[in-house]
Amino acid sequence: MGNLRSVQKAFEKVGSNAVISNDMSVIQNASKIVLPGVGSFRDGMKHLKELNLIALLNEEVLEKKKPFLGICLGMQLVASKSYENGITEGLDWIDSEVVKFDFKALEKQFKVPHVGWNNAKYKKENILFRDITDSSDFYFVHSYYFKTQEDVISSITDYGFDFVSSVNKDNIYAFQFHPEKSQGVGLKIIENFVNLENIC
Amino acid sequence: MLKHRIIPCVLLKDWQLVKSIGFDSFRTIGHPTSTARIYNARNVDELIVLDIDASVDGEEINYEIITDIADECFMPLTIGGGIKSIDDIYAVLNAGADKVALNSIILEDITFIKKASSIFGVQCIVCSIDVKKIDGEYKVFNKNRGILDLDPVALALSYQEYGAGEILLTSVDKEGSTTGYDIGLISLFKNRLEIPIILNGGMGKPEDAVSAIQNGADAIAAAYIFHFSQYTPNDIKQKLKENHLSVRINV
Numbered sequence: 481m482g483n484l485r486s487v488q489k490a491f492e493k494v495g496s497n498a499v500i501s502n503d504m505s506v507i508q509n510a511s512k513i514v515l516p517g518v519g520s521f522r523d524g525m526k527h528l529k530e531l532n533l534i535a536l537l538n539e540e541v542l543e544k545k546k547p548f549l550g551i552c553l554g555m556q557l558v559a560s561k562s563y564e565n566g567i568t569e570g571l572d573w574i575d576s577e578v579v580k581f582d583f584k585a586l587e588k589q590f591k592v593p594h595v596g597w598n599n600a601k602y603k604k605e606n607i608l609f610r611d612i613t614d615s616s617d618f619y620f621v622h623s624y625y626f627k628t629q630e631d632v633i634s635s636i637t638d639y640g641f642d643f644v645s646s647v648n649k650d651n652i653y654a655f656q657f658h659p660e661k662s663q664g665v666g667l668k669i670i671e672n673f674v675n676l677e678n679i680c
Numbered sequence: 681m682l683k684h685r686i687i688p689c690v691l692l693k694d695w696q697l698v699k700s701i702g703f704d705s706f707r708t709i710g711h712p713t714s715t716a717r718i719y720n721a722r723n724v725d726e727l728i729v730l731d732i733d734a735s736v737d738g739e740e741i742n743y744e745i746i747t748d749i750a751d752e753c754f755m756p757l758t759i760g761g762g763i764k765s766i767d768d769i770y771a772v773l774n775a776g777a778d779k780v781a782l783n784s785i786i787l788e789d790i791t792f793i794k795k796a797s798s799i800f801g802v803q804c805i806v807c808s809i810d811v812k813k814i815d816g817e818y819k820v821f822n823k824n825r826g827i828l829d830l831d832p833v834a835l836a837l838s839y840q841e842y843g844a845g846e847i848l849l850t851s852v853d854k855e856g857s858t859t860g861y862d863i864g865l866i867s868l869f870k871n872r873l874e875i876p877i878i879l880n881g882g883m884g885k886p887e888d889a890v891s892a893i894q895n896g897a898d899a900i901a902a903a904y905i906f907h908f909s910q911y912t913p914n915d916i917k918q919k920l921k922e923n924h925l926s927v928r929i930n931v
Contacts, residue, residue, distance in 0.1 A: 483773050485750070485774060486776060490754065520801060590682075591876050593802060593803050597682070597685065597725055598682045598683065619756055620682075623802065638681050639682055667754060
């Protein structure tokens with residue numbers, strides 16, 4: 481599922497600590513939950529299902545309102561469904577779908593995956609962007625993007641068109657880019673997440 | 681807007697980071713962890729480290745050093761050299777790499793790309809192609825097998841087909857020369873691939889980066905210029921910016 485160590489290292493760098501676990505009791509006892517991940521949507525959901533974590537995550541995040549940080553695939557998994565390798569249902573925490581970049585209709589060609597540093601333009605306040613200048617560059621690497629009508633979009637990013645690069649709904653914070661790989665501004669997001677008051 | 685990446689690409693040899701010239705002679709850059717720390721402090725866009733002991737001598741990949749380097753990197757880190765199996769990729773990623781660069785293994789077995797990208801995602805798989813110009817024609821080169829009768833563009837297209845996420849294209853003739861990137865080579869790739877190309881080998885001055893990108897490179901890799909000249913990655917970015925090419929200017 482990708483590089484968990486990078487994410488853990490980023491938490492250590494800001495003076496916190498994160499435990500890598502798929503154990504239900506560890507997740508129940510955690511004060512906050514991070515879902516990172518690269519790789520395919522289908523595999524991601526399959527693993528969550530096999531580990532019996534879906535009902536648990538629903539309870540911890542939707543009912544107990546534990547702060548949740550989704551990164552890259554971890555953002556996409558909160559969607560209702562994805563069209564990656566056929567249709568797969570997601571956690572459905574935000575009414576949305578995940579679709580592939582398709583530039584065939586455009587005159588100018590853009591490469592897929594979208595790899596590299598791109599800027600996130602703020603759409604509405606997201607407490608995790610606190611002390612970060614609007615339109616800062618973050619590191620992206622993905623071929624699919626998150627589409628939603630809900631009023632949850634906290635930033636957009638231009639890659640041929642403006643796609644959703646972060647969302648925030650209640651205690652759910654999710655980023656298409658990798659804060660753990662975005663040097664100072666990325667570590668600031670992790671730090672802001674660590675410093676969120678735990679409301680449960 | 682997506683920015684063009686400027687990526688230091690260094691080699692790991694005998695527990696040191698080195699820079700090669702034409703894949704042949706080596707100059708020491710410094711200790712891996714302190715070099716990685718400096719790159720991180722200078723906000724370089726990304727870092728590529730190729731373990732040449734593991735790739736040429738068939739030795740084990742040096743996971744210890746990779747872990748040490750990764751611990752200093754809060755930017756993307758690509759590790760290559762000597763990767764021969766899916767287990768090797770797991771181990772390199774567990775050591776803290778974000779992507780792997782594959783070269784010899786995929787020349788032997790192209791289906792390895794599909795296997796690896798279906799497990800780790802295409803974004804993780806950088807396919808590396810080394811090229812030499814022979815009698816006016818560009819041919820694929822492999823450190824262990826020499827010149828191969830393969831067309832670099834056709835090979836890159838096959839790699840893309842099998843699930844490569846990016847292509848790292850190195851001109852062996854230009855490598856370490858500081859005479860500029862191989863513009864003839866990158867021009868052949870312009871508008872041919874759907875995946876990004878990182879062009880490597882030959883940067884001697886910031887203007888070289890401008891022509892590489894104008895002629896089809898999405899990102900550029902270099903080493904010599906950062907260690908043995910007065911130029912920093914930021915100087916190169918300023919030059920790109922002057923030429924209206926998008927870059928991440930560090931805050």
